[in-house]
Amino acid sequence: MYQRRGSIQDWNFLFRRPLLAWEEEEVVRLQELLRDAPSLTTDSEDSCLWLVNSSGSYSIASAWKWWVSMKSSAVGVTDMMWKNIAPPKVQFCGWLAWKGRLKTSTFLKRIGVLNMEASSLCLLCKAEGEIVNHVLLFYPLVRKVWINILKWLDLVWVLPGSVEVLLNWWASFKFKKVVQTMWKTVPLAVMWSIWKGRNECLSHGKIVDGLELSKLVKVRVALWSKQSTRGLQFLVEDIVNNLDRIKA
Numbered sequence: 001m002y003q004r005r006g007s008i009q010d011w012n013f014l015f016r017r018p019l020l021a022w023e024e025e026e027v028v029r030l031q032e033l034l035r036d037a038p039s040l041t042t043d044s045e046d047s048c049l050w051l052v053n054s055s056g057s058y059s060i061a062s063a064w065k066w067w068v069s070m071k072s073s074a075v076g077v078t079d080m081m082w083k084n085i086a087p088p089k090v091q092f093c094g095w096l097a098w099k100g101r102l103k104t105s106t107f108l109k110r111i112g113v114l115n116m117e118a119s120s121l122c123l124l125c126k127a128e129g130e131i132v133n134h135v136l137l138f139y140p141l142v143r144k145v146w147i148n149i150l151k152w153l154d155l156v157w158v159l160p161g162s163v164e165v166l167l168n169w170w171a172s173f174k175f176k177k178v179v180q181t182m183w184k185t186v187p188l189a190v191m192w193s194i195w196k197g198r199n200e201c202l203s204h205g206k207i208v209d210g211l212e213l214s215k216l217v218k219v220r221v222a223l224w225s226k227q228s229t230r231g232l233q234f235l236v237e238d239i240v241n242n243l244d245r246i247k248a
């Protein structure tokens, strides 16, 4: 169902019967979702990669290293959480999210701060219960922010199933030195920016915008890097707009 006409690549769905109006709307929604998905590399064949190794090929030594690191992944996440260049309040927010203790309305209800009649719906979409994984990962606008940021870092990925899995993966990924410093703060910056946006929505009724949030995340990461890495010669603007040149 995936078609390619010249440079245009699109999904072309064929249905056995004409669609009803509401179904057509669903197809449009699906198209939009697919457009945001990682792009398919249609000219290369599918292959298996051993992601633990940068070469992509399996070795017993790398499997051993991976197993040891999995065993200590909580240590890796703790390290990433606290040993980085983000301000302490941002680190603390990330730690709360990791431990599932962010003060969402569902959490506040559970510990008895909000009474049982209070709404525990997500403030942003008002469609699902407000739990950490929904607010920080799965809410469509938030998912777009993650996708934008991963594109910025020149990575293609599939959204992990929970904040915990995301952080485990993040902590095990290594970059070159300059970017590695930024890398560790990226999930913290994303979660902090989303949570701050959510709180501004709660207190001032401010509408959260995905593109604006993505930009904010990049600027925050760039500013923290500039402030704490002595001799970092790149401009904030370069980090935000030309990260690939810095990575090279």
Ligand SMILES: [Zn+2]
Residues within 6 Å of the ligand: 122, 123, 124, 125, 126, 127, 128, 134, 135, 139
């Ligand atoms: Zn929501």
